[in-house]
Amino acid sequence: MLLTLSLRISKANANECTGNGGSKFGYPIFVYKSDGGNFTWVQSAIDSIPQENHQWVKVQINPGQDQSVTTITFDAHNRTDESATFTSMADNIVAKGITFKSSYNHPLLLKNALSERKVLGVLQAVATRILGDKCAFFECGFLGLQDMLWDASGRHYFAKCHIEGAAGFIFGSGQSIYHACEINVTAGALSSQYPYGYIIAQGQGSSDDTSGVIFQETTMNADVVPQCWDAWKFPRK
DSSP, X not given: OOEEEOOOOTTSOGGGOOSSXXXXXXXXXXXXXXXXXXXXXXXXXXXXXXXXXXXXXXXXXXXXXXXXXXXXXXXXXXXGGGOOSEEEOSSSOEEESOEEEEOTTOTTTOOSGGGOOOOOSOOOOXXXXXXXXXXXXXXXXXXXXXXXXXXXXXXXXXXXXEEEESBSOEEESOEEEEESOEEEEOTTTTTTTOSSOOSEEEOOOSTTOOOEEEEESOEEOSOOOTTOOOOTTOOOO
């Protein structure tokens, strides 16, 4: 499934959200894969929200708010900015208990027989692309290989999330905090392509650029090299 979230409904104030589906939410929308909800497709639920909405709207995707059982997957690649599993362009987006996955050219994530193709080369495949400001993700999963979590622009907060990839799998020019998250580096799983990997490919372009990433109380499964980072094409003098 390709899910594109482009709401432009950021008129509600962040402090109006109770976080538990209480009275501050304007109304809920339920998405069931089969009959029983308001919609059977997530995109249809998103499209039903008015462009000039001023209230918080809760979209609940069954089977429930749990990243281990509620997953949105896409298995394709085009241009990096056109092939994300999930794209969020609106401000004030809150997601909880869901996993966003890009399974493209990733044999560890491919399960069906048709997908057991030989990986001839690794290409960038985005699981999540976030462009809005003041967006938060709680207990969510982000799975892919390279260029997987596009922290594109805006201020973003990730709490208790599981983030997994091989090379430069978190990238972009956002101002983001990753708090109490799990970072699983899978470089080496495809040893011929990626014997080593980078967690972050941050897009800060100059000393005046205010974008950046903070990891707080976050667990990383990889051994970090002593120099910790590399300036790539732009060595600092």
